[in-house]
Amino acid sequence: MLDFLSAGAAGAGAPGWFSFLPLVGMALIFWFLIIRPQMKRQKEHQQKISGIRKNDRVVTAGGLVGKIMKVEDDYAEVEIAQGVRVKVVKSTIGDVIESGSKPAND
Numbered sequence: 001m002l003d004f005l006s007a008g009a010a011g012a013g014a015p016g017w018f019s020f021l022p023l024v025g026m027a028l029i030f031w032f033l034i035i036r037p038q039m040k041r042q043k044e045h046q047q048k049i050s051g052i053r054k055n056d057r058v059v060t061a062g063g064l065v066g067k068i069m070k071v072e073d074d075y076a077e078v079e080i081a082q083g084v085r086v087k088v089v090k091s092t093i094g095d096v097i098e099s100g101s102k103p104a105n106d
Helices: 002-011 016-050
Strands: 057-060 065-071 075-081 084-089 093-097
Touching (some): 057 075
């Protein structure tokens, strides 16, 4: 009778790698719900920023709206008011405004 109990207890245990399955599942969920979409948005932003050219209207990360006057490798010169030009780092440009869109108060 003693041999029967010890043999049943030894055979009922799950393999050691089974305990890591929930961790692997959570990693996959994080990858598909958080990391992958963020990488996709970052890639789209990089493409948008690399395609800016003179006379494009942009919004900076600080909320300034202006027109691109000059584009360099890492910097862009943006006119935020008539005669007021600032040099911004291209990576801080948040969005490119489509040319067909109008401001709300015009």
